[in-house]
Amino acid sequence: MGKGRESIVKAAIGVFSRKGYDGASTREICAAAGLTKPVLYYHFHGKEDLYQELMIDSFSGYYKTLLRASRRRGSLHERLVRMVTTDFRVAKEDPVRTKFLLRMIFSPGEQHPLFDYIKEMERERKVIAGVIQEGIDTGELAGNARDLATALMGMELFATLENLFTGRPTLTRRRAVQCVDLLLHGCSLRH
Secondary structure, eight states: OOHHHHHHHHHHHHHHHHHHHHHOOHHHHHHHHTOOHHHHHHHOSSHHHHHHHHHHHHHHHHHHHHHHHHHSOSOHHHHHHHHHHHHHHHHHHOHHHHHHHHHHHHSOGGGSOOOOHHHHHHHHHHHHHHHHHHHHHTTSOOSOHHHHHHHHHHHHHHHHHHHHHHOOOOOSHHHHHHHHHHHHHTTOSOO
16 A cells, blocks of 8 residues: 555544544545645545545455454364454554444444445354354354354454443453353353
8 A cells, every 4th residue: 555545544544533424524634644635536536435445444354354363273262262352452453443443333324425334244243153153063052153143243342342432451362261251151150
């Protein structure tokens, strides 16, 4: 990625994460990037195009990371802990991008251009459900793989939100183990 494009992307993520899509302007994005509007328009057709590229790049990057984590061998527990830990690492390494994604996902639809978040999150859920289904197939676990993946994603989301809103160190391997243990063993006193 060229230096101008890279600067625009970094600046846009920051501005969108603070102000939302409607509150952000190309002028402000250019000022934050230290570039002029012609440079932005050389790389992107406008604010909407920039936004769409950021969403696609963000979800695609995370999906590839999740897929790599899911393909490594190990027990069901080890694989799920690795996947949750990977999710936490991504959120910790780029908190501004994480805030950007969450702000866009949770903003009312009329406040940003159409983007199919459900399709992207479903793609991620399928990866997690695939690993869980392998555990169901081998008898390590019972239940509906899709529902269990949704539960795990919910626990991950809550830990991420807690970290972003409170600053508490919730995105740890220990927390990943707790999430996976809760998924695999529930509230049982024996496991």
